[in-house]
Amino acid sequence: MSSLPQPPPAIEMKPGVSVTARFSLLIACLAIILALQYPLFLSYFQRLTSSGPVVTGVGVDRSKVLAALSGLSQYKIKANAALHKKKREYNKLPSQQKLHLLQSLKYYTKISQATAAANTNDRVAKAVRDFGMRYYNISSLELHAYEKTRGRASGDHTQVVQALKHFVRDWSSAGEHERSATFPPILTTMKTLFPNQLREGRQTRVLVPGAGLGRLAYELAAQGFDVVANEFSPYMTLAHRYILSLHQENPIAKIDGHTFHPNINWWSHHRSNESMLRAATFPEVLPQRDVLNRLRLIEGDFVKAFLPLEESGFDAVVTLFFIDTARNIVDYLETIHKVLKPGGIWANLGPLLYGTAPLIELSLDEVLRVAEKIGFELLPVDEKWGDDTFPDVEEWKGKIKGNLAGYSWDQESLSRNAYQAQFWVGRKKD
Ligand SMILES: C[S@@+](CC[C@H](N)C(=O)[O-])C[C@H]1O[C@@H](n2cnc3c(N)ncnc32)[C@H](O)[C@@H]1O
Numbered sequence: 385m386s387s388l389p390q391p392p393p394a395i396e397m398k399p400g401v402s403v404t405a406r407f408s409l410l411i412a413c414l415a416i417i418l419a420l421q422y423p424l425f426l427s428y429f430q431r432l433t434s435s436g437p438v439v440t441g442v443g444v445d446r447s448k449v450l451a452a453l454s455g456l457s458q459y460k461i462k463a464n465a466a467l468h469k470k471k472r473e474y475n476k477l478p479s480q481q482k483l484h485l486l487q488s489l490k491y492y493t494k495i496s497q498a499t500a501a502a503n504t505n506d507r508v509a510k511a512v513r514d515f516g517m518r519y520y521n522i523s524s525l526e527l528h529a530y531e532k533t534r535g536r537a538s539g540d541h542t543q544v545v546q547a548l549k550h551f552v553r554d555w556s557s558a559g560e561h562e563r564s565a566t567f568p569p570i571l572t573t574m575k576t577l578f579p580n581q582l583r584e585g586r587q588t589r590v591l592v593p594g595a596g597l598g599r600l601a602y603e604l605a606a607q608g609f610d611v612v613a614n615e616f617s618p619y620m621t622l623a624h625r626y627i628l629s630l631h632q633e634n635p636i637a638k639i640d641g642h643t644f645h646p647n648i649n650w651w652s653h654h655r656s657n658e659s660m661l662r663a664a665t666f667p668e669v670l671p672q673r674d675v676l677n678r679l680r681l682i683e684g685d686f687v688k689a690f691l692p693l694e695e696s697g698f699d700a701v702v703t704l705f706f707i708d709t710a711r712n713i714v715d716y717l718e719t720i721h722k723v724l725k726p727g728g729i730w731a732n733l734g735p736l737l738y739g740t741a742p743l744i745e746l747s748l749d750e751v752l753r754v755a756e757k758i759g760f761e762l763l764p765v766d767e768k769w770g771d772d773t774f775p776d777v778e779e780w781k782g783k784i785k786g787n788l789a790g791y792s793w794d795q796e797s798l799s800r801n802a803y804q805a806q807f808w809v810g811r812k813k814d
């Protein structure tokens with residue numbers, strides 16, 4: 385145990401100042417400090433109340449949450465505008481062709497049906513928004529005021545569409561094909577490496593950065609791990625928090641109680657109109673209270689949210705389709721290393737699809753070399769988790785496995801888009 389920090393020397397008060405005056409002065413000072421330092425105060429408070437590692441620098445950016453809420457509010461307007469445009473374009477066809485299409489295809493009806501489906505989606509968007517407003521204590525007044533100052537530019541429709549689509553990937557039986565290609569290697573390996581959840585009298589701690597809508601984090605908690613999910617997109621966290629609110633004790637939560645049409649926003653590669661318009665339902669499971677007790681979602685940038693960190697960090701970090709989102713992938717690898725305890729485990733599964741203005745774009749062998757240099761030792765993984773990616777490299781033989789995995793991909797689509805997702809397990813050297 386380290387000794388407690390010494391309190392700062394007390395400010396000397398001149399004799400003669402009354403006790404009430406001192407008291408009001410103190411209160412006034414406190415009020416000013418609090419008003420100025422509210423975000424800092426919040427993160428300090430979070431530190432005091434959290435049982436996990438020290439977390440600093442995490443503050444929810446209210447304007448970003450407002451932007452996401454506004455995006456959810458505008459789902460219907462934006463979706464309808466896109467469909468309306470399809471009607472306008474269709475109307476540009478020669479009348480002869482239109483008549484033909486009207487009789488044989490009902491193309492116009494298809495657009496109307498897609499509009500009805502968008503209205504169903506809008507109910508989901510509104511439910512997420514309303515929950516988010518309650519969760520973050522944001523009134524309609526505040527949201528309207530925000531929208532008024534920002535105008536139509538206040539929310540990002542594409543991000544709303546993508547976040548909502550993750551309900552399918554994570555929480556719908558229609559997303560089973562994506563989960564079954566990615567979860568088993570991670571969950572099985574974690575179980576094998578941590579057969580006993582209680583280590584030194586406490587729960588094994590796992591961090592899942594870039595958690596998306598949180599199903600993997602939830603499944604790890606269901607296995608008994610003490611899990612911190614981290615995510616920096618408010619579009620994702622709003623949907624994530626919403627789904628976790630549909631737990632068993634929530635009277636409005638029902639298995640598959642939500643209907644959603646995930647494929648109406650993109651009209652390419654559909655086998656039939658029915659396929660495009662078909663619905664998916666969620667959640668396929670209701671989160672259980674005892675599992676939720678082992679799960680926390682911490683908002684913020686992974687690179688900043690967990691530093692500086694006390695000596696005792698996480699026992700494991702699990703990254704699923706995450707490391708390639710980095711602007712600087714070396715920052716990610718260093719952060720993963722830093723937040724782990726010596727001997728801690730890093731399990732990764734995903735592609736190398738560099739996004740958001742990366743500073744460097746490494747090939748897989750380069751990623752692995754940097755990781756080794758930073759202080760990871762790669763462990764052999766079960767051969768059933770895929771094809772050896774480097775059968776010819778002695779030191780990596782049997783350690784890097786590739787497996788076909790889709791991402792937010794419609795199984796009935798006429799397009800095949802999948803990654804040879806790479807799975808590996810590293811151990812932080814002591
Ligand atoms: C490709 S998605 C994968 C989501 C989830 N792991 C899954 O497999 O469904 C990457 C996620 O990482 C989040 N993300 C990107 N950069 C991040 C950062 N620096 N800190 C925290 N989350 C981040 C994105 O918002 C996004 O939700």
Ligand SMILES: *[C@@H]1O[C@H](CO)[C@@H](O)[C@H](O)[C@H]1NC(C)=O
Nearest residue numbers: 489490491493494497657658
């Ligand atoms: C959808 O396709 C089915 C089968 O081809 C057809 O009978 C129906 O008229 C189409 N509906 C619309 C609205 O296009």
Ligand SMILES: *[C@@H]1O[C@H](CO)[C@@H](O)[C@H](O)[C@H]1NC(C)=O
Nearest residue numbers: 426444517518519520521522
């Ligand atoms: C919202 O307000 C309630 C009650 O005042 C409080 O307990 C809760 O922590 C607040 N939530 C956030 C995210 O600030």
